[in-house]
Amino acid sequence: MSKQQVLLQIIETLKVDLDVATRAAQTAYETATHEENIAENKYDTLGLEASYLAAGQARRVEEIRQSLVRYQAFTLEPHDDQRGIQPGDLITLESASGQRQQLFLGPDAAGLKLHHCDALVTVITAKAPLGQSLLGKLDGDAVEINVNGARQSFEIVQIL
Structure with missing residues (x-):
């Protein structure tokens, strides 16, 4: 991808x-x-x-x-492990149940969904709670967010 x-x-x-x-x-x-x-x-x-x-x-x-x-x-930069996740990164998260989701941290158009390489990619921005939580995180880090009042945890399994 x-x-x-x-x-x-x-x-x-x-x-x-x-x-x-x-x-x-x-x-x-x-x-x-x-x-x-x-x-x-x-x-x-x-x-x-x-x-x-x-x-x-x-x-x-x-x-x-x-x-x-x-x-x-928008100019894409190669992912920098020293800076962690930044806008323009393509992120794969995995839930505790093993379900994976692909996210693109973009400058706008939050919620846009597209199919790429047999995967559903959702665009998020740094303004969203999940986007804020992801900024600066590294591969293998865990991210927790509230979704409809329930706390959910995800592991970052890939950053491109």
Whole structure:
């Protein structure tokens, strides 16, 4: 598994998401401004609801656009064992039950999931509790976080 390939896949996914969101925003805008959706009385709220949707879609487009810009400008560094986990690292965690998960510590787009080399990779950021817990950790270290009020422990089994 290559973190450079994961980064390129994140960029491609964000490009696709941006295209889809842009088309959805345009459709919502056209619906909100269509002459048939002009309110005929104070109870006719279709146009108002469509304008709220259009505003939300426009915000989503801007969020994705900003994420894409951050990833396109992001420079990957080789993992440094002296510094521990840093943004740009691809991390494999293992739970006490032996279940593994792949994480990419990125600058943005937290929660984005993608399939790479037959594994599900989840993007996290250093702003999230798990991301904060991972910063500076080394291969073999344990990380504990609260998930829905339950304390969970993971071992770092690989850092790329």
